[in-house]
Amino acid sequence: DSGVTQTPKHLITATGQRVTLRCSPRSGDLSVYWYQQSLDQGLQFLIHYYNGEERAKGNILERFSAQQFPDLHSELNLSSLELGDSALYFCASSQVGAGDLTTQYFGPGTRLTVL
Amino acid sequence: AQSVTQLDSQVPVFEEAPVELRCNYSSSVSVYLFWYVQYPNQGLQLLLKYLSGSTLVKGINGFEAEFNKSQTSFHLRKPSVHISDTAEYFCAVSSMNSGYSTLTFGKGTMLLVSP
Numbered sequence: 001d002s003g004v005t006q007t008p009k010h011l012i013t014a015t016g017q018r019v020t021l022r023c024s025p026r027s028g029d030l031s032v033y034w035y036q037q038s039l040d041q042g043l044q045f046l047i048h049y050y051n052g053e054e055r056a057k058g059n060i061l062e063r064f065s066a067q068q069f070p071d072l073h074s075e076l077n078l079s080s081l082e083l084g085d086s087a088l089y090f091c092a093s094s095q096v097g098a099g100d101l102t103t104q105y106f107g108p109g110t111r112l113t114v115l
Numbered sequence: 116a117q118s119v120t121q122l123d124s125q126v127p128v129f130e131e132a133p134v135e136l137r138c139n140y141s142s143s144v145s146v147y148l149f150w151y152v153q154y155p156n157q158g159l160q161l162l163l164k165y166l167s168g169s170t171l172v173k174g175i176n177g178f179e180a181e182f183n184k185s186q187t188s189f190h191l192r193k194p195s196v197h198i199s200d201t202a203e204y205f206c207a208v209s210s211m212n213s214g215y216s217t218l219t220f221g222k223g224t225m226l227l228v229s230p
Contacts, residue, residue, distance in 0.1 A: 002158065015116065033217070043205060043220040056217050090158060102147055102166060102217060106159040 003027065004093050004107035012113045021110045025072055025093030031055070032063040032074040032092070033104060034066055049074055050096055067102040081114045088112075117142040117210050121221035129220055130198055136191040136224045138180075138206030148189040149218065150209040151204060157223055159205065176200070201228045 003026035013019055036059075045058035049068035060066075063081075068074045078085060082110040085102050088111050092104040122137040140146060147166050150157040162168060163174025170182040181193045203225050207218040 002160070004158075035218075042222045045217050045219065048217055057216060094161075103161055103164065105161070106151075108158040 002105040002107060004091060006089075006107040006110050008110060009108070010111050010113070012115065013081060014115055015081055015083060017081050017114075018077065019079070019081065021076040021089050021091075021112075023074045023076070023107060024090030025074070025091075026046055026095075026105055028104070029093035029095050030072065031069055031094045031096040032072070033092040034074070034076050035090040035092065036087045037090060037109070038084075039066065041087075043090075046076070046104050052101075053058075069085050078112070083114050086114045117208050117219050119176045119206050119208050119219055120202075121206055121224045123224050124222065125225045128196055128226065130228055132229050133194050134196050134200075134226065135205065136193065136204050136206075136226065138189045138191065138221060140189065140206075140208045141150035142185050142187075142208060144209045144210050146208050146210045148180075149207075149209075150174065150175075150178070150189075150191050151205045151207060153203045153205065155202070162191070162204070164192075181199060193227060196226070196228050198228050198230065200226060202226060 005024045007022045030051045033048045037043045044061040048056040066076045088109045090109045091107045094104045118141045120139045128134045128157040139189045149164045165172045165182045173179045203223045206221040
């Protein structure tokens with residue numbers, strides 16, 4: 001158990017819909033990262049937040065957005081869903097700025113199925 | 116930009132045999148290197164990492180990896196595998212271009228250990 005929690009575990013929805021994925025980082029971690037894992041694209045970095053502020057963006061679609069709240073949990077919002085958005089979405093956290101800052105600890109993921 | 120190539124998508128091996136999973140990276144600046152393991156239906160778990168210092172890095176579960184700067188490689192090895200090592204293994208890199216904050220993953224290598 002990495003200490004990173006993600007809800008829900010599974011999500012099934014229809015094309016055109018909007019969903020929200022939630023992540024709680026490990027206690028004390030200030031950074032949250034979102035990744036998408038799909039069969040054709042592999043594991044891709046989406047976005048990084050540090051203490052509430054966006055720090056880096058990867059291959060994140062404009063239909064996707066994220067935020068990190070004052071209690072450090074993060075949400076990834078996916079809208080106008082397409083079949084191709086079906087994937088496993090991982091959240092990771094790290095204690096950037098102190099100690100073992102380069103290790104990212106991954107949550108169990110949310111499996112999104114778009115029908 | 117940085118990239119990671121995992122040369123084998125699948126590596127079948129018999130139990131108690133040695134194994135090497137290959138990883139090559141591309142980056143114009145100094146990097147940190149990681150190996151993560153993903154067991155079926157689970158998130159990613161850090162096996163080991165190279166930040167600096169000794170080029171031979173030991174990780175959990177008897178795995179080790181060697182950083183070779185001239186060959187831009189970071190191959191993962193285990194002298195004797197177990198059935199329980201069956202999983203997908205991901206090599207990842209982060210560099211100073213991203214403030215060492217984002218990970219770029221390879222496509223993964225599925226290690227299949229049979230009796």
